[in-house]
Amino acid sequence: MTQHANPHHQNQDQQYQDSPDIERRNLLKITGAGIAVMSIGSSLPSSALAQTQSQPNNEWDKTFAKSDKVDHRKVTFNNRYGITLVADLYLPKDRADKSPAIALSGPYGAVKEQVSGLYAQTMAEQGFVALAFDPSYTGESGGEPRHVSSPDINTEDFSAAVDCLGLLPEVDRDRIGIIGICGWGGMALNAAAVDTRIKAVVASTMYDMSRVMAKGYNDSTTKEQRQQGLEQLNQQRWLDAEQGKPASGPVSLELQGGEPQFVVEYADYYKSKARGFHPRAINSNSAWTVTNPLSFMNMPLLSYISDIAPRPILLVHGEKAHSRYFSETAYAEASEPKELMIIEGANHTDLYDQVDIIPFDKMTGFFRQHL
Structure with a gap:
């Protein structure tokens, strides 16, 4: 079923209107949204950007306030490819001996100190x-080179997080769900399709x-544009091979001015220290x-969503x-039981950080019912 909810919030921004010219021009700019088929000439050497893996610590360095209802600690675990992942574990102070659990990640180009951490702490409060x-x-997670992504490895990351949760003495391993936000919403759905240990899945503001x-915004990329993009990306591979590292x-x-409203909204979150800026986030301080894009361009994530x-x-x-059509398509292709809110x-x-708008009550009820 589809629901519409009114959070008593009036957004003054105009809804993004489809424009092939704007979409194509900004395809080259929006590296923070993870879209880019970028021109070779615009690339910078990897060393020019902050790409060093940080050493994990337990200091509170989040973009949101710490809750007094939740215990927090840093944990590490390995995925199936041997990459060490770093996570923030949020435990309700008032909890059962064996509690239901949720693994979270996203948005695309963000870090756990931003949106996923806010969601995680809020769900721990519940x-x-x-x-x-x-x-x-x-x-803070491992893997070299820095600032790449993979439809396979990042799907596996969710399953590795389920491994981690299921080994904790505080967790009932038969009651584990996941939440994916923005680009990691698609990863979460892909993980749930292959990992039957995941008992329920939420995708918020999903990409x-x-x-x-592969297709650009609103599937506007033509076959010729796709081929041109592939040619550019593969020419870049020669340059990377010659340099011995990816640009x-x-x-x-x-x-720079002239960006569509939704790009301005991204910048308002990721670049604002009063809101969501974090020095380790690709979208705040670096680049992919x-x-x-290469590994995503012929490996569809949601082929088995009905499973x-x-x-x-x-x-x-x-x-x-502007991204609403991703959830609407996913909803249409998924099998029951399903819900679009x-x-x-x-x-x-x-839906990144406006806690009066994010439907945490709905998510809480959903997981209490299904975990």
Whole structure:
């Protein structure tokens, strides 16, 4: 079923209107949204950007306030490819001996100190053990080179997080769900399709990264444009091979003027120290590698979304989000039980940190019912 919710929030931004010219021009700019088929000439050497893996510590360095209802500690675990992932574990102070648990990640180009951590801490306040992790090659997690992503490895990251949760003495391993946000919403759905240990999945303000990289926004990329993009990316491979390391794109979300409203909204979150800036986040302070889109361009993430059934899916999206069509398509292709919740007046990034808009009560009820 599809629901519409009014969070009593009036968004003044106009809904993004489709424009092939704007979409194509900004395909080259929006590295923070992970879209880019970037021109070779715009790339920077990897050393020009902050790409060093940080040493994990337990200091509170989040973009949100620490809750007094939750215990927090840093944990590490390995995925199936031997990459060490770093995560923040949030434990409700008032909890059962064996609690239900949720693994979380996203958005695409963010770190666990931002959106996924806020979601995790909030769900822990509701009684769930919650694990917000940095995906492979990003944040405090391992993997070289830095700042690349993979539809396979990043799907595996979710399953590795389930491994981690299931080994904790505080967790009932038969009651584990996942939440994926933005680009990691697609990864979460892909993980749930293959990992039957995941009993319920929420995708919030979801992006299908394979679809947008292969086809552009609103599937507007022509066959000729796709071929041109592949030619550029593979020419970049020669340059990377000659240099012995991958080049990075321009620093994410450095606005020059003329960007569409949704790009301005991304920058408002990721670049604002009062809101979501974090020095380890690719979208705040760095860039993906130039060739990062390659593995997504012919590996569709949601091919088996119908296989998640009979385990339930909850899709949450903003009414005014430019990305809303990703959730609507996923909902149409998924099998029952499924639900699509549209948040009235909300744009894409409102569901990053606007706690009066994010339907945490709905998510709590969903997981209490199904875990």
